[in-house]
Amino acid sequence: MRLPWSIARRATAAPPCLRRPWSARLGLALGVVALLAGVPQSTFAQARSVVVYCSHDADACELAGKTFERETGIRTSIVRKATGEYYAQLRAERDKPRADVWYGGTIDPLLQAAGEGLLTEYRSPKLGELAPWAQSITERSGFKVAAIYKIIIGFGTNREVLARRKLTAPRCWSDLTGAAYRKEIEMSNPVTSGTGYTILATLVTLYGEDGAFAYLAKLAPNVVRYTQSGTAQGPSVARGEVGVGVSFVHEFVTQQLAGFPVDITIPCEGTGAALGGMAIVAGAPHPTEARTFYDWALTRAAQELANQTKNLILPANASATVRPEAARFATAPMLDVDPMKFGQPDERKRLLGRWQREIGDAAR
Numbered sequence: 001m002r003l004p005w006s007i008a009r010r011a012t013a014a015p016p017c018l019r020r021p022w023s024a025r026l027g028l029a030l031g032v033v034a035l036l037a038g039v040p041q042s043t044f045a046q047a048r049s050v051v052v053y054c055s056h057d058a059d060a061c062e063l064a065g066k067t068f069e070r071e072t073g074i075r076t077s078i079v080r081k082a083t084g085e086y087y088a089q090l091r092a093e094r095d096k097p098r099a100d101v102w103y104g105g106t107i108d109p110l111l112q113a114a115g116e117g118l119l120t121e122y123r124s125p126k127l128g129e130l131a132p133w134a135q136s137i138t139e140r141s142g143f144k145v146a147a148i149y150k151i152i153i154g155f156g157t158n159r160e161v162l163a164r165r166k167l168t169a170p171r172c173w174s175d176l177t178g179a180a181y182r183k184e185i186e187m188s189n190p191v192t193s194g195t196g197y198t199i200l201a202t203l204v205t206l207y208g209e210d211g212a213f214a215y216l217a218k219l220a221p222n223v224v225r226y227t228q229s230g231t232a233q234g235p236s237v238a239r240g241e242v243g244v245g246v247s248f249v250h251e252f253v254t255q256q257l258a259g260f261p262v263d264i265t266i267p268c269e270g271t272g273a274a275l276g277g278m279a280i281v282a283g284a285p286h287p288t289e290a291r292t293f294y295d296w297a298l299t300r301a302a303q304e305l306a307n308q309t310k311n312l313i314l315p316a317n318a319s320a321t322v323r324p325e326a327a328r329f330a331t332a333p334m335l336d337v338d339p340m341k342f343g344q345p346d347e348r349k350r351l352l353g354r355w356q357r358e359i360g361d362a363a364r
Contacts, residue, residue, distance in 0.1 A: 049075040050289035051098060053090070055083040055105025055194065056276070057231060057311040064103065067305060068296055074289050082229045083109040083194035090118045090281065097283040100290035103297065106194030107137070107145060107277035108201070111343025114144035119279040122291060126298035134316035137275060140340050148297060149276040149306070149313040152329055153195075153202055155265045156233060156252030161243040170244060172268040173206065177215065181222040186242045188230040191352050191360065194274065195230020195247055200355060201342040202272030205335045209351075216359050226363060238262055248274065250312035253325050257310070266329070272337040276313065 050068075054061035058080045065078035081089070083105035090099070090113055102110060102119070113119050121143045127135060134147040155176075157169040167184070170176050176185060190196035203212040224242055227233070233245030234252050238260035245252070255262040278297055284290045296302050303315035312326035322330070341347060 052078040053099040059309040060311040084192035100284040106274040108343040110277035112345045115345040120282040131318040147275040151248040152273045154249035156237045156245045183224045185244045189226040193230040198274040254310040266332045270333040270335040
């Protein structure tokens, strides 16, 4: 005899002691759905996420964040600021870190942050894939900061602007102090910009400290402004706002590729290179995801992402392909600017304090 539906339901129901609470039944159901759909159950249980403070160029930051999230399924929050700004922010957040990874930007502020205990040691299994120069600085940092790319300082000039003003393009550091370039040069502020600090370290290496500051004082009347970020000089020169900019050469290559009348010169006395850095923040809220991002960023595929952007770098991964526009500067005459020396917290603080007193304050 067929039982009424209500009686049959009571007859077949599990005893109360075996019944699952509503949340458990929902979790089981989602697990089944996930299994059938080929999606990990952890995706439903708790979305994984990582917060990346990025000091790379803006397009490189955006592409890295989107690609990592797509390839790993880890929700990625990535925001771009200059190295000096993020260094100050990490110090302010020391007691309650908000970021997991600091990615890109000149390595000196990262080394200073490491010296102050703001970054943590991590020996990635991918370190063996890096070129010797990148492995060396990573080891010397106590594995708290990895070198992920190399970029070099040069001059960018707008040939049309210089022609109108009957000026020739500077070829050497010494040329920049000539009276003909008065209010014609744009540089970045080393207090807020890793690019600016690399220029300062380069000049100290070339002239000695006192000689470098004497040079900067002589150069100051020719500098129309010291920008907060080191990425401003490329657009400023391209648009003809200034005739000469001093920055990393890839900023000017980008403008050349866009069709602007920009020329590039490597200073005749030699120039400095900056290494791009990456590190995991001490006390990172998502340490597992931070290590996953770190490992991913050292791979050949991740480092070749720069070739899809306007950010032309010399990658640290030894097997990564280098675009010809960047490779042509790989053999430029280089000065031996020691990142460990200039990345020491006391040395950096002392040099920046002197720059502010003697150059920055005088420019106001």
